[in-house]
Each structure stands twice: as structure tokens, then as C-alpha cells.
Amino acid sequence: MTASPTHRSSGRTALRYSLALTGLGLTFAASAVAHEDDPKILDRKPPVAGSGFQAGVPMGALLPGGGANTAASSGFPASGVQLESWLTLGDLGNGNDNGNDCWGYVSPSGREYALMGTTSATVVVEITNPGAPVVIQRIPGPSSTWRDIKTYQDRAYTVSEGGNGIQVINLSNVDNGVVSLETTITGNGTDASHNVAIDEDSGFLYRSGGGSNGLRIYSLANPGNPVFVGQWNTRYVHDVQVVTYTTGAFAGREIAYCCAGLNGGFQDTGLTVVDVTNKANPVVLSQIAYPSREYSHQGWLSEDRTRFYLGDELDEGNSVSLTTTHIFDVSDPANATYIGQFDNGDPAIGHNMYSHDGKLFQANYTSGLRVFDLANLDNPTEMAYFDTAPTSTSASFNGLWSCYPYFPSGVVIGSDIESGLFVWTVEEPELEVQLVAAAPELIDPSGASVDVTITELLPGALDPSSPVLVYDIGAGATSVALASNGGTSYTANFPALPCGTAVNWYIQAGSMSGQTATAPEGAPTTTFAGLIGDQLIVARSDDMETTAGWVGGAAGDTATTGIWTRGNPIGTGAQPEDDHTPSGTSCWFTGQGGAGGGLGDNDVDGGTTTLLTPVIDMASLDAPIVSYFRWYSNDQGGAPNADVFRVEISNNGGSSWTLVEQVGPSGAGTSGGWIEHSFEVSSLVTPTSQMRMRFIASDLGTGSIVEAAIDDFKVTDIACGDGIGSLYCDANQNSAGRVGLIIGSGSNVVANNNLSLLAIDLPPNVNGYFVVSPNQAFVQNPAGSQGNLCVGSSTGRYINQIGNSGLFGEIPVVIDATSIPQPTGAIAVAPGDTLNFQLWHRDANPGVTSNFTRGYSVTFQ
Incomplete structure (x- = not known):
């Protein structure tokens, strides 16, 4: 998180530093106010109350926080990510805290532990059974919105902006439920740190940030007693990854990839590559800027160390509109270059990211966990996601802070500011569900069909009994099995439903391994919406x-x-x-x-x-x-x-x-x-x-x-059938973006002679007239029209009732059963006769032309 930026609008920056501090002779005023004006504080929302979810605990059973286990996974839009468990801040021991960073630890026995930072503590949680996590211990620390954790051998090291230096946490007996604060290392400038990094190959720890600091370096030769050995303070370092090269031109050299800048990171922000092999004399190898830069926040190397992916925490909502990740070519650290960027179409702010197993895992605040395939290092594509903050995707500082993908089991954890600890499994998607055409807005009350394709991304994955239509008209969800048409083709058949009601619906299919795929993605939280009726007026x-x-x-x-x-x-x-x-x-x-x-x-x-x-x-x-x-x-x-x-x-x-x-x-x-x-x-x-x-x-x-x-x-x-006639024949959309329709009123009884027709959903203020024929037809674009002629030979025209659609896009006509226009003259209609009506009207698509409504067929009695 950044040193002290505030909200900004439309690219107009408003950094509210305390000008009074300059009068005290302080050269770095931003550090003096620490994070008082940080957006994470300005955007603060209360923590989620109650208990979360554990897949390995029976539904309804009490969880550690005192609440009952519920199917909370249905409340989070997701694809390719399975929720195993969710511990709220209350489950973690303090429902008044907020969450921040997370990391992981694997004991010599192979048991896995999540380490999560909160406002008041570092919390150790066993996740060996990811569906039934166990809170082991809380290690209190200075109160701070920012806490960061890394591990080395059997120790965890925690730092914070609240001070207290480095907390050394002993994990050597964690399998027996014993975790203790071993010592605290202070001194060497301010006791505040923004982040901590460890190069496990070299055995050195790096404190980044804290006041105006760059890197403060400690030897972990004795893991229980870090020893200060050097520093590099040319630039403020917000976050850093440090690696030791074992092959190539840089073999034996230790290189720090710093997200850094001047004046607390706000000036000349970018990627700084520093050779820290000699702790007494670090050397800058490369300094690279990038487009639309606002504040270089955090980044991570690709696994082959040829690319560095960097997130800027203040560009979204300011200089860019979508979650943007910048890509640097660092195959030669001494000549690193900027090569491009990518986004996934979301507006959320990007925060922390890590690469593992050919994937890039990003914690992107309000859009949650995003997983990208790195098969093409210069063009990552999103392959899975889990949104921990489904109520918003805005560029605000809420939601998922960080993630950790390095557990041998394949489990991934994430730390959410308001919601706590999430434990997931990330799987390659096995199925894809898609509608063949756009979801219908209007669904026939007597029943309707929707064509669907279900594709096996993993051959043989589909559970053939699983494809269903799920719909809800307000009385609860109902499932209807899809009809298989062979191959990937299926049909969803709606039953007869009450006209005039709204319906929410989605398609779902499951794999033999238990994965679920839906259309739309994120169902049942996200659904298609429609209306039951014959016509929309x-x-x-x-x-x-x-x-x-x-x-x-x-x-x-x-x-x-x-x-x-x-x-x-x-x-x-x-x-x-x-x-x-x-x-x-x-x-x-x-x-x-x-x-x-x-x-x-x-x-x-x-x-x-x-x-x-x-x-x-x-x-x-x-x-x-x-x-x-x-x-x-x-x-x-x-x-x-x-x-x-x-x-x-x-x-x-x-x-x-x-x-x-x-x-x-x-x-x-x-x-x-x-x-x-x-x-x-x-x-x-x-x-x-x-x-x-x-x-x-x-x-x-x-x-x-x-x-x-x-x-x-x-x-x-919603028109629910007028009981007089019926619509037939497709019509083209008119310039108002609607399809013209006809509805009848009065009756179709010849003796009553009181039938009136109304053409609706027309463009406003256009002229038109009705045509009539005992025959039906289908002629596309007759005489240059943009519509379809649906009446056949022996066509009569109501030229004497030309109308204007007015503001509401409607033209009426009165049908005189004793005088139906025909080319040879008016005729009278008799019981049993069928007549077909249509309205022709002027239109502009885009030039001046004409169009037609749908046909309307009436059988007289």
C-alpha cells in the first residue's frame, strides 16, 4: 500500500500532505503523517460480521466464530476456483480488525499453514485440510492497517507501518499447536516498515519502505536473530522481490527488483533493478519508467526470470480505466526494458501478484482473485477468478489485499480487507457452457426453448446427468433437465409459466470431478433476467x-x-x-x-x-x-x-x-x-x-x-394474449431499436364489428398505414425496405387511415368488417375467414427508407 495518496478524480491529483510539516524542516513530509490520508483509510468499510464457510464441516454446524456453517460459496461469483473455506475476521479472533497481507508456511511434516495479517495481529491457521481450517495462534503486534509477513526455514518475520521493527515468530513446534514470538528486532532507523522480502537462496531479509527508506538488509544466518548488514536508500522502495541467480551471466549475484520512486515513491516512479550482492555497496543496474505511471506498487518475476510483471496502485480510475499490469523484459537485468501491458476488462485496482506453475495470481481488490495463463508471457489471458467483493468492482481500496499460491497441495489462500481469509483450490476449467444466441428478453407463457452448447474442455469430463435449466419466478429455484441433441448441443425448455411475471434463470452443468460451469458465469449470483408474456409494449x-x-x-x-x-x-x-x-x-x-x-x-x-x-x-x-x-x-x-x-x-x-x-x-x-x-x-x-x-x-x-x-x-x-389474433412472421429492428408489433382490441366476432388494431414499438413521429391480405408470405426487403413483407397476394391498403406514430410510437386502425380493402375493391368478411394484417411505416436505417411490423393473423367468428 502506498505512503499517503488520497482519492483522485478524472486524473486530477489531490495529494493532501501536511504543509505545516515543511515549516519544521522535515524534508519528507509524507512519511511524517504515515498513512493518515491513505485511500485504504478513506475507503474503509466495516468488517463482514458473523462466521464464514467450511466445506469440510456439516451444514448448520457451529464454526469457531460461533456462527452456523452456511453455503456461503454461492454468494461469490467464480470460475475455475473452488471455495474450500472462508474465515471472517471474527473467526480469526477479532471481528473489529481489518485484513491485510498473507503468506504461507509448510512444516517439515508437510502440514500447511496460512499466515494472515490483521490490524492487531499475525494469525496462524492450519489449512492441511483446506475445508476445515484450524486457528492455531494469534501473535499480537502494533496496531496498523499495514502488516506484511514472510517465512524462512522455521521462522516467520512480520513487519508493519505501526513500528516494532521485525517480529520473529517461531514456527518450529507449530504441528503441536505451539507458536511463539521469539524476539523483536528494532533499530536502524524508524521501526516502521512497509514490506518485507526474503531471498531464501541467499538467506537475507529485506525491509522495504517505512518512512523514506529504501532497503534495509539483514542476515538470517541465525534465523532467530536477524543481523543488520547494509542498506540502500537512494530511492523509497514500496515492495521488492530479491533473487539469487544460479546460471547465466549473473550466476552468483543477488538482484533486487524494486517498485520504487523518489519522494515516497510518488516522483519518477517505476521499476528499479539493484545488484545487492555486496550489501555494503548496492549498485543500480536499470531504472525503467512505464506509460501512465502513477505509483509503482508491487510486482513479481516470471518463473524463468525473463519478465517482470508490475502493478501500479494509483493508475486505475485515474490515468487508466481498467486493471492494468505492466510487463518488463528483464532477461538482462542490467538492460531491462518496458515491453507492454495487459488488462482483463475490469475497473478494479490491481494490488499484489505472484507467479507459479505457469500462472500469474493477482489480488485485485474489488474484483478479487484473478488467475492468468502465462503460456504467452507477453499476453497473459485470464483463466479463472473468484470475486471476494461481489457488491462492487469500482476502483476503490476494498476487497482482496493479497494471495499466496505456493502450497505443495495446490491450495491458494487470499486475504481480504473486510472479509478475512479465503482458502481455495484452483483448477483448470473442465467445462464451458454458452447460449447459442442472446438470452431472450421475453419468454412465451406457454413455454419457450433456448439452445445451449456444453463443451468438454477436458474430454470425458461432463457428468451427463448434470445439465439443467434453473429458473425462479419468485417462489424459489426450480431445475429442469436439459434435452440433449447430441454432441455439444442441448436445449433448455421452459415450462408454461404465469404471464406477467419476471423470471431469473441460468444454465448449469457439472463435471465428473465436481466442477460446476454456468451461463452466465457467476450464477446463481449473476443470472439472466426475462419477462413472461406474449408481447412487450x-x-x-x-x-x-x-x-x-x-x-x-x-x-x-x-x-x-x-x-x-x-x-x-x-x-x-x-x-x-x-x-x-x-x-x-x-x-x-x-x-x-x-x-x-x-x-x-x-x-x-x-x-x-x-x-x-x-x-x-x-x-x-x-x-x-x-x-x-x-x-x-x-x-x-x-x-x-x-x-x-x-x-x-x-x-x-x-x-x-x-x-x-x-x-x-x-x-x-x-x-x-x-x-x-x-x-x-x-x-x-x-x-x-x-x-x-x-x-x-x-x-x-x-x-x-x-x-x-x-x-x-x-x-x-407485458401483454398476455389479447384473445383476438396471433403474431406471426419475423420483423427487423427499426431505428428506435425495437421490433414493431400489432395488438388487437374489441373482438373478432363479425357481428360485433368492433375490431381495432394498434401497431406499437414504432419509431416516434413516423407515418404509416396498415395492409391486409387473406394470404401470408415472407418477402425480405421489398422495394428497398429494411423490413419483411408478411402478407401475400390480394393485398389491400388502409390508405384512408394513414397515421403518425407520435411520441409513443403507436398507430391505430379501425377494422370495418363490412369493408375490407382489396385490390379489386372492398369486401365483407365472413365468420371462418382469416385475414392477415401488417403495418408499413417510414423509417431511417440510417437513410430514409421503410419498415414493417410483425404480421398479425385474425380468424373471424
């Missing part, structure tokens, strides 16, 4: 490019800044840079700061601010669903995660309100990002003609950074 769609009756600010608001406004937002570290609509620029958001402004420019301060929709008529809708994209950030500033974002609905124009959702004060959705939320209106209130919603952001009590935004508000109705 968009009753209202606001992309916020116009005001459209929305109002920012309401009576009773008290906020002094950050009042709701509509426009193109100027992004900060808390506010969006872009709206959500792909083709738009505007949204509603809380306060516009100035160009080049800071994180808190015009954020919500001093109270509440309210955004109101216009009054919306939902009385005529069968099963209205409201959806919107929201942005909310409250996890930065002086009082993070202290405020909430409320969304409410009224069915009487605003006289009374019902809560739709409350976001915060902590957890999912409080770190920014566009997130969609939808709900069935009738599950909260009775739909009326006087529906209204409001969105309330607030900053109450101690001031903090609060920003909110709303975009792409939509009211959708």
Missing part, C-alpha cells in the same frame, strides 16, 4: 435528451449544492462522464461542476434534492413494469457510506409515496456505475392514471461526496 420511454415533463428540485428540498439538473455531465471520480443512452448525451444528475474541477465540485451538500417524473397514466396497462438506469456514489469523502439514495412511487399524483428501493448506505450500487433497476408496479401500488415517481439524493450529517444520476426511464407493459 413500451408505454413510455424517456432518454432524457429533452425535459419531457421531468422536474429537478421539489418543495421541501434542503440541499445547498448538487441540485438535480439535466444535460451532459462533466465526469469526476464520483459522477458519470457520459449518459447511459448509446446514441444520447444527456441525463439527469446532481449538480454540474466546472471543467477541470475536483471530486466534490457541486456534489450534493447540506440536505436533500429531489427529481420528479411527470404524472404518468398507467391505468389502462395490464402489467406495467418501470425500469430506469441509476448512478449513485457515496463511498468517498470525509464520511463515506453514510447516506442513502431513495426511489419512491405514488399512485395519487404525489400526495403519498411508497418506497421502491433504497440504495446504501453501503454495499452494492454505492460506488457509481450505471445500474438498471426494474419492478412490477402492481407489486407495490395499484396502477392508476396519476402515477408519479421521485428520486431523492441526500448528504446529511458530516459532509461526504454524494452524486446521483438517472437515465433511460421506461414504462413497459
